[in-house]
Amino acid sequence: xxxxxxxxxxxxxxxxxxxxxxxxxxxxxxxxxxxxxxxxxxxxxxxxxxxxxxxxxxxxxxxxxxxxxxxxxxxxxxxxxxxxxxxxxxxxxxxxxxxxxxxxxxxxxxxxxxxxxxxxxxxxxxxxxxxxxxxxxxxxxxxxxxxxxxxxxxxxxxxxxxxxxxxxxxxxxxxxxxxxxxxxxxxxxxxxxxxxxxxxxxxxxxxxxxxxxxxxxxxxxxxxxxxxxxxxxxxxxxxxxxxxxxxxxx
Amino acid sequence: xxxxxxxxxxxxxxxxxxxxxxxxxxxxxxxxxxxxxxxxxxxxxxxxxxxxxxxxxxxxxxxxxxxxxxxxxxxxxxxxxxxxxxxxxxxxxxxxxxxxxxxxxxxxxxxxxxxxxxxxxxxxxxxxxxxxxxxxxxxxxxxxxxxxxxxxxxxxxxxxxxxxxxxxxxxxxxxxxxxxxxxxxxxxxxxxxxxxxxxxxxxxxxxxxxxxxxxxxxxxxxxxxxxxxxxxxxxxxxxxxxxxxxxxxx
Numbered sequence: 465x466x467x468x469x470x471x472x473x474x475x476x477x478x479x480x481x482x483x484x485x486x487x488x489x490x491x492x493x494x495x496x497x498x499x500x501x502x503x504x505x506x507x508x509x510x511x512x513x514x515x516x517x518x519x520x521x522x523x524x525x526x527x528x529x530x531x532x533x534x535x536x537x538x539x540x541x542x543x544x545x546x547x548x549x550x551x552x553x554x555x556x557x558x559x560x561x562x563x564x565x566x567x568x569x570x571x572x573x574x575x576x577x578x579x580x581x582x583x584x585x586x587x588x589x590x591x592x593x594x595x596x597x598x599x600x601x602x603x604x605x606x607x608x609x610x611x612x613x614x615x616x617x618x619x620x621x622x623x624x625x626x627x628x629x630x631x632x633x634x635x636x637x638x639x640x641x642x643x644x645x646x647x648x649x650x651x652x653x654x655x656x657x658x659x660x661x662x663x664x665x666x667x668x669x670x671x672x673x674x675x676x677x678x679x680x681x682x683x684x685x686x687x688x689x690x691x692x693x694x695x696x697x698x699x700x701x702x703x704x705x706x707x708x709x710x711x712x713x714x
Numbered sequence: 715x716x717x718x719x720x721x722x723x724x725x726x727x728x729x730x731x732x733x734x735x736x737x738x739x740x741x742x743x744x745x746x747x748x749x750x751x752x753x754x755x756x757x758x759x760x761x762x763x764x765x766x767x768x769x770x771x772x773x774x775x776x777x778x779x780x781x782x783x784x785x786x787x788x789x790x791x792x793x794x795x796x797x798x799x800x801x802x803x804x805x806x807x808x809x810x811x812x813x814x815x816x817x818x819x820x821x822x823x824x825x826x827x828x829x830x831x832x833x834x835x836x837x838x839x840x841x842x843x844x845x846x847x848x849x850x851x852x853x854x855x856x857x858x859x860x861x862x863x864x865x866x867x868x869x870x871x872x873x874x875x876x877x878x879x880x881x882x883x884x885x886x887x888x889x890x891x892x893x894x895x896x897x898x899x900x901x902x903x904x905x906x907x908x909x910x911x912x913x914x915x916x917x918x919x920x921x922x923x924x925x926x927x928x929x930x931x932x933x934x935x936x937x938x939x940x941x942x943x944x945x946x947x948x949x950x951x952x953x954x955x956x957x958x959x960x961x962x963x964x
Binding site for chain 1 (some may be wrong): 726727728773775793794797800801806807808809810811838839840841842843845847
């Protein structure tokens with residue numbers, strides 16, 4: 465079994481129809497759909513492992529998974545065959561790339577950096593084309609104020625305030641390397657990256673940045689909430705459908 | 715009745731769940747959804763008229779309609795109330811702007827120019843997030859070759875080759891002012907504008923540009939097909955879900 469070739473796949477998906485990445489009983493998940501496609505390819509019931517578990521409704525344009533197959537298929541065959549099976553089942557999941565994994569590679573534990581994008585559209589009218597793709601904020605947001613707030617979160621901190629109650633990470637300490645809001649033709653793009661994140665950390669931080677953008681919180685309020693290490697000090701979370709896992713570095 | 719105030723609304727919609735703009739019996743259409751929302755606002759059963767009828771699955775980010783209401787509502791009330799009613803019914807339609815129309819205004823007949831965007835993603839893997847938002851072309855397309863082909867279609871021509879058999883326009887002659895493909899971070903954006911278009915003209919032209927981009931057609935082949943004035947010479951149409959009505963000028 466030690467000689468089973470490990471493959472790494474880069475995956476894109478629309479999170480709307482899924483109860484997140486991870487398999488959960490008979491609810492539709494990205495993992496279940498991928499494992500079903502792999503079963504149709506190889507006849508094997510295999511488990512995949514991902515770099516970053518995404519919640520219900522969260523999207524990915526650069527999720528990474530690994531899987532151990534018993535046969536040494538050409539990577540392009542794996543990519544094309546899985547895409548054909550996923551398309552047949554009308555699953556909005558695409559395999560962008562398949563590669564033979566380097567020795568000792570693990571999609572989760574070998575990752576050195578995760579990149580996320582959070583999309584906001586700040587306008588009064590509802591969203592039509594972007595309704596499952598971005599957070600609709602009816603009040604206009606001040607991007608400079610959002611970035612002043614974001615600066616308070618950069619670096620190594622105890623992120624207890626910005627962590628879901630259900631978070632299973634042993635430590636609440638993380639190092640945030642990048643968090644920035646940019647005005648785009650489509651709205652506001654908040655990008656961030658770090659070695660790893662706590663559960664709901666990105667959505668919690670974006671919730672705080674919205675309050676900064678509305679003028680409801682100053683950077684000092686962000687700092688005080690962080691220092692309080694108290695989940696009750698976190699503003700309402702940004703909803704999952706604006707969040708995208710865009711890249712994983714190894 | 716002559717004193718009923720006419721309002722003009724700029725509309726965005728995801729065309730995926732609709733059998734096009736125009737009301738057709740009890741099939742879901744954009745027009746039916748809008749007229750139902752207007753009925754909930756004003757209690758009146760009114761007809762709306764649009765600048766450009768879009769087909770099944772075609773999107774809009776800047777469709778324009780007009781409607782005659784019996785009450786002189788503040789335009790922002792019309793916008794917000796219609797958006798609330800559309801949201802309640804889970805219709806992916808948003809009213810971006812409402813304005814009192816100038817004297818003699820007609821959304822269809824006063825329009826001087828219609829702008830469309832056609833989105834293509836040319837890559838081997840399937841589309842996940844863009845699957846109802848762009849045309850998936852598995853072969854890479856040469857944008858310069860597409861533009862060399864597009865140049866043959868600019869100006870005043872008999873567009874019989876690029877017109878649906880069902881087209882009801884009296885004349886097949888139109889003046890095409892702009893048709894250009896641009897490489898974007900997301901794929902290829904084909905933009906075009908003209909005073910007006912024939913039925914399926916944009917999708918027919920984009921079908922021809924794909925053949926140019928694949929190296930299957932030269933600019934001379936585009937010219938010969940145009941000159942033939944023969945619908946059978948048209949390459950396969952680009953599918954509706956890549957097309958967006960983006961703006962209407964008056």
